[in-house]
Amino acid sequence: MTTEAQFTDSALPGALAPADNAARNKLVIALLLGSTFVVFLNETMMSVAIPHLMADLGIQANMAQWLTTAFLLTMAIVIPITGFLLQRMNTRPIFMLAMAVFTAGTLICAAAPGIELLIFGRVIQAVGTAIMMPLLMTTVMTLVPPETRGKTMGNISIVISVAPAIGPTIGGFILANFEWRWMFILMLPIALAALALGARKMQNVTTPRYAPLDIVSVILSALAFGGLVYGLSSLGEGEQAGAAFPIWLPLVIGVVAMVVFIWRQIGLARQDKALLDLRTFQSRNYTVSVLTMAIAMMALFGVVILLPIYTQNVLGIDTLQTGLLLLPGGLLMGLLAPSVGRLYDRIGPTRLLVPGTALVSLVLWALTRVDQHTSVWAILTGHIIISVGLALIFTPLFTAAMGSVRMDMYSHGSAILGSVQQVAGAAGIALFVALMTIRTASLAADGLEPVSALAGGIQLAFLVGAVISLFAIVTAFMVRKPENNMPGMGH
Numbered sequence: 433m434t435t436e437a438q439f440t441d442s443a444l445p446g447a448l449a450p451a452d453n454a455a456r457n458k459l460v461i462a463l464l465l466g467s468t469f470v471v472f473l474n475e476t477m478m479s480v481a482i483p484h485l486m487a488d489l490g491i492q493a494n495m496a497q498w499l500t501t502a503f504l505l506t507m508a509i510v511i512p513i514t515g516f517l518l519q520r521m522n523t524r525p526i527f528m529l530a531m532a533v534f535t536a537g538t539l540i541c542a543a544a545p546g547i548e549l550l551i552f553g554r555v556i557q558a559v560g561t562a563i564m565m566p567l568l569m570t571t572v573m574t575l576v577p578p579e580t581r582g583k584t585m586g587n588i589s590i591v592i593s594v595a596p597a598i599g600p601t602i603g604g605f606i607l608a609n610f611e612w613r614w615m616f617i618l619m620l621p622i623a624l625a626a627l628a629l630g631a632r633k634m635q636n637v638t639t640p641r642y643a644p645l646d647i648v649s650v651i652l653s654a655l656a657f658g659g660l661v662y663g664l665s666s667l668g669e670g671e672q673a674g675a676a677f678p679i680w681l682p683l684v685i686g687v688v689a690m691v692v693f694i695w696r697q698i699g700l701a702r703q704d705k706a707l708l709d710l711r712t713f714q715s716r717n718y719t720v721s722v723l724t725m726a727i728a729m730m731a732l733f734g735v736v737i738l739l740p741i742y743t744q745n746v747l748g749i750d751t752l753q754t755g756l757l758l759l760p761g762g763l764l765m766g767l768l769a770p771s772v773g774r775l776y777d778r779i780g781p782t783r784l785l786v787p788g789t790a791l792v793s794l795v796l797w798a799l800t801r802v803d804q805h806t807s808v809w810a811i812l813t814g815h816i817i818i819s820v821g822l823a824l825i826f827t828p829l830f831t832a833a834m835g836s837v838r839m840d841m842y843s844h845g846s847a848i849l850g851s852v853q854q855v856a857g858a859a860g861i862a863l864f865v866a867l868m869t870i871r872t873a874s875l876a877a878d879g880l881e882p883v884s885a886l887a888g889g890i891q892l893a894f895l896v897g898a899v900i901s902l903f904a905i906v907t908a909f910m911v912r913k914p915e916n917n918m919p920g921m922g923h
Contacts, residue, residue, distance in 0.1 A: 456635055457575040460523065461584065463634055464568040467527070467626045469591045470619075471534055471561040475503065476599025477606075477615050478554075484612050489547050501662065502551050506558035508661040508854045512653040512708050514566040515847035516645055522636040526567055531630055534560025535623040542616035553616075562850075569846035573834050578914070579777060585831040586773020592826060594766035600740075601755035608752050646700060649707035652693040659686025660855050664862035708851070709844040712837045718845065720910045721833035722852050724785070727904040728825050729853050730860030731792055734897050735799075735818065737861050738868065738890055743811065746804050746887050757812055761819030768823040773831075780913035781828035788824025789904040791817055796898035803887040825904075828911070835914035860897075867893040 478499060486496045517526060537556030544550035568588060576584045606614050663683030700706040713719045743754045775784060795818040802811070830849075837845040872889030876882060 459633060460635060461568075461572060461575065461587075463626075463630055464527070464564070464571060465587055465591055467531055467630065468564045468568050468588075469595050470622055470626055471557075471564050472591055472595035473599050473602070474534075474538070474557060474619055475561060476595060477603035477619075478503075481603055481607060481612055481615060484607050485547075485550075488612060489550075491547050495547060498547075498551050499554050503554045503558045503561075504854065504858060505658055505662050506555045507562045508657040508851065508858070509654045510559050510562035511566065511850040511854060512657055512847055513650060514563055514850070515708055515844045517563065518566060518570050518843035518846075523567075523571060524630075524634045524636050526563065527630050527634050528627070530560045530563035530567065531623065531627040532560075533557075533563075535620070535627055538616050538620050538623050542613055542620055544613075566843070566846040566850050569830070569834060569849070570842045573842045573846070574839070578835060581835060582773040582776030582827065582831050583770065584773065585776070586770040586827045588830065589769035589772070589823070589827045590766040594762060598759065598762065601752075601759050604752040604755040646696075646705060646707055649693065649696055649700065652689050652696060653707060655689035656686055656693045657690075657851055657855065659683065659689055661858040662686070664855070664858040666862075706844075708848055709841060710848075712841050712845045712848055715836040717836035717912050717914060718833050720907050721829050721836065722849060724789070724825075724904050724907040724911060725829045725833065725849065726852050726856035727900060727907070728789070728792070728822065728829070729856040730863070731796065731897055731901055731904070732822060733857040733860035734864035734893065735796075735815075738864050738893055739811070739815065741868075742802060742887075742890050743808075746802075746883055746890070747806070747808060747811075749808065757808065758815055760812065761815040764816060765819040765823040768820065769827055772823055772827045776828050776831055776913075781832045781911045782909060782913075784824045784828045785908035785911055786905065788821045788828075789901065789908045791821030792825070793898060793901035793905060795821065796894055796901050799894040800891050800898060802890060802894070804883050832911050832913060864893040864897060867896055 482496045482499070485491070485499065489496075521529075534557055537553045537558070537560060540553030540556060541550055542553075544553055568591075572581070572584050572588065603615060606618065659682045663680070663686050666679050666682060694710065697706045697708055697710050701709050701711050713722075739758065740751075740754050743749050743757060744751065749757070772784060795814045798814055833849060834842065834845055868886075868889040870889070871892040872885045875885035875888045880888065
């Protein structure tokens with residue numbers, strides 16, 4: 433067990449600020465929250481645009497899908513490197529870098545004449561997006577005392593839940609009235625305003641320290657996380673005719689690279705030179721929290737990808753109506769987040785996580801019964817209930833996980849948490865879509881009409897998701913509230 437005496441200001445990437453810096457800290461966190469909301473909103477607005485882009489640019493679905501795949505791939509590659517960046521750079525320059533890169537990517541997308549430059553712009557946007565969330569998480573953990581972290585993490589959960597909720601609705605509205613380019617044209621002044629406000633108001637609140645960069649680890653990280661996310665994403669799409677390589681190859685490369693990456697990080701950690709310091713997993717509470725988060729993210733991304741397919745292709749409602757159908761649940765998740773954060777500060781994570789994971793599991797089991805005759809109101813009710821469950825999950829998990837690592841490990845803890853979210857999200861999408869596709873094809877081959885076959889495929893995907901969700905209920909009982917702000921690694 434590491435003692436508190438071992439930690440000094442000089443040893444930390446940042447130290448808790450004194451009371452006279454409270455106003456500065458609030459301003460910095462507010463700027464980071466607002467800017468993170470902007471980049472998350474951009475990420476989810478694109479989810480409804482693929483059909484429009486296919487028609488407008490005259491491209492096939494597999495090419496259009498790269499707008500999403502390239503974004504996720506870039507996020508998966510960049511997030512592990514943010515642990516290094518957050519140690520080496522101060523708050524203001526890394527914020528300016530992230531928002532400047534995101535704004536440049538938005539400008540490229542707005543001006544793109546074709547799909548190639550549009551994909552390139554999305555990659556640039558993803559680099560900025562990947563830096564923002566770990567920066568926000570690390571800054572909050574550095575500045576906010578343990579007794580009020582739940583409340584602040586609740587505000588972060590608003591960003592995480594409301595942006596994905598209103599993104600598709602806003603995207604659907606823009607596409608119903610304007611061409612696709614306006615999604616980026618309208619985002620550009622917002623991004624520029626966040627950049628300008630940050631340039632004027634953002635202040636340095638952490639103390640950079642020397643951190644070595646192991647190039648071999650960076651390459652292995654890119655192959656590992658990139659291979660896993662791309663491989664899992666490709667599994668859901670199925671084997672493409674005339675593909676340059678087998679569908680399983682990126683996944684195998686990702687798994688092998690991940691094994692070598694983990695082995696190298698364990699060795700480098702002994703010299704304090706790891707790109708991602710895996711000693712964070714010596715905290716049992718961090719490990720269980722991350723595992724529960726991975727299961728929750730698989731469920732969330734699986735539902736997010738399948739429900740629009742179900743509502744549009746089985747129930748026959750359009751993109752904008754689907755966005756409006758999913759809006760109340762997402763907004764409710766955001767509205768509940770601050771209250772859940774305050775409850776966490778009072779009662780800890782377990783009494784929030786257990787009912788939260790139970791609600792998510794309950795809705796997933798209910799979704800195994802959906803077909804072409806299911807009421808839209810039943811789907812709306814189910815989505816609201818699962819949103820309440822997720823609201824009870826995310827804030828406690830973020831707070832318990834990050835509060836369970838040493839202060840000098842915050843940057844590594846947030847980078848690992850972000851990386852696990854990306855891989856788990858990709859795994860959830862791949863699993864749900866692959867199961868749906870295989871089952872639908874099987875039922876269609878048996879002579880079932882297309883809509884009924886698709887409904888059967890969706891039922892199977894939700895069934896497997898429901899079974900996986902039971903494990904989250906078990907792990908929810910194991911998550912504890914960290915005892916203090918500097919727990920030892922064996923905590």
